[in-house]
Amino acid sequence: MKKRILAAMSGGVDSSVAALLLQREGFEVIGISMDLYDFSTVTRNRPGTCCSLDDLYDARRVCDLMGIPYYVLNLRDEFRREVIDPFVKEYSSGRTPNPCILCNEYLKFRALLRKADELGAEGVATGHYAVIRRGEKGKCRLFASPDASKDQSYFLYSLDSERLERIRFPVGGMMKSEVRRIAVEAGLPVFEKKESQDVCFVTDDSYTAFLSRKGIQEKEGHFVDRKGNILGEHRGILRYTVGQRKGLGIAAKEPLYVVAIDAERNEVILGREDETLATGAIVARTSFVAGAPPASEFGATVKVRYRHPGVPAAIRFEGGKLSVRFDAPQRSVTPGQALVLYDGNEVLGGGWIECASV
């Protein structure tokens, strides 16, 4: 009997080709999309999010072309619980959260694996750009994509070997141009779903309006410098993020940047450009692809946000947390974002930035 696999489809070229390659490999492919949010409340057309209604239409058409079944799975409860609620909580504690990582962790590669079990499928495939190498004894390792401009391994660091065993990234080791060529040759539509830069569930123009609907009230407070001197009035901490320069409304001799946010005191701390630099970070809620860190002290290249080129760092693993010291100071090390550890192209693991060290 054919082996069955779920292919998470966005209607875009990457996930479509991923599904096609599995079908050619001999899998019984079942196309699925996740219904995460009530998009009927979306008033504005939002291309570039993961799962709008138009995307579902495109995904369904691709599955029709391939002659495979397609289902939309309702995961709204899980999405609210695992992504939206933590997002709101993080924001209100002065951090700038990264919901896409939570969505990968809890929805794509946890809830969907459970759905795979329910549907008798051996695993889940997506159109991510990252490479899984299957070693002996079932140990799996995770690597960045050879197409550096497309690499998405940053968002996938929380997958461990056990889960990677059941996951496939059929286009993960390819160049984008090759993926597009396969799609054209197979007569699949080559929709470019833009990498989502916006948070998909914030459906109007402002985060503050979204957060206030979730019951998070904005409270005005002080801009202060590192020494605690009051520099002016801010309009609520939700409006600011570390590294921000524009829109502060403060007149000063030299440009001022947000260097930190203190939610407890409702203060936004400002400083000169050089004060936005951090020498390291404390990272919590860590996970490692191999299940454990390589050593209690080790060196690695770290990325502190998606698209960060990476910086060598000395790392100490202690009490479940990582204490990271960069070889060179880094700008905008933002609490709430993920820090991901690489050994060359290999993803070792990562965690959430708790605070930057100055």
Next chain:
Amino acid sequence: MRKVYLDHNATTPVHPEVKGAIAPFLSEMFGNPSSIHWAGRGVRKAVEDARQEIAAFFGCQPLEIVFTSSGTESDNLAIKGIAYRKGNAGKHMITSAVEHPAVINTCKFLEAQGYRVTYAPVNRQGIVEPDSVRRAIAKDTILVSIMHANNETGCIMPVAEIGRIAREAGVLMHTDAVQAAGKIPIDWKELPADLLTFSGHKVNGLKGIGGLIARKGIEMEAVLHGGHQERGRRGGTENVMGIVAMGKAFSLLREGMTEEVRETRRLRDKFEKALFERIPDLVLNGHPTERLPNTVNISFRFVEGEAMLLNLDMVGIACSSGSACTSGSLEASPILMAMGADPVDAQGALRFSLGRGNTDEEIEYAVDATEVIVDKLRAMSPLFRREAKAR
């Protein structure tokens, strides 16, 4: 793969005799029924013959029937047509919490236009209690719209009694009989209602055709303005093939309805009995007896309806679950929620609706498959394991 169709409340296959009846309308019978010449005359006759067949089925006058594009359009025509015509006399309407979206969303639209709507509740068995309609009637009530039978649970509503209440109060009564027509007897002469919705594709006719019976003398505003078709009540060239198909389908039902219904009921009862005997922890949603003879709605506790539905689909069994969102994914049924069902049970609800052509063998296959799937999914359910431990 073996295919078993147990979703006749969604739609039905076209009856072979219906297929034969519409064949000429794909070739020589192409005329416009409004044309005066030979090409139109024969087609016009076919439309009016169909109207007469359907009138005979319901026991109404042919000219009381307005052809529309669907049950949805008929509901819109009845509710908006009355609201727009009688809006000066009053702006209050009564419907129920478990109506089809064609009724609920039309009412919501009218609410936004300044009308008031009372949504009568249902009891735990899914039935609208006549008293709740009686209590809701106000001085300015212009219309009561209560479905004849519910699409998800099959519950049959006391429409005759509710119609009498409306009539005593001088209020017009509409009933959406899309699911009831062809499954239980409806006698327009005895039914105290003024408007009744039916459709073609639920009775082995074609999709894209419906009708509204409007008692003689009832004035409604048109929803589709256009030509003089349907005596000005619904503009647009007639869907001739749909009308002919629907006429044939209802005439076949008039001849064979009792026999067909008896067979469907026997199979439904057999299916229901076997499931309850072989699978523990099932909940029947809806009234045990006041129910369409083809429908059974069951919650499989500890498993999600979605997983059940997809697994059944993968072994060729078509049924339905809850209601679909815009996206096509499933959510807990608002109808079961309105009945006061446990939200978790509502998530695990499946509707099986039988119809013409189902066989004993199919039912046995469906029972076997359902049992296997429930066992498999329950074995994965942490909820079920916890419960099993507690026992």
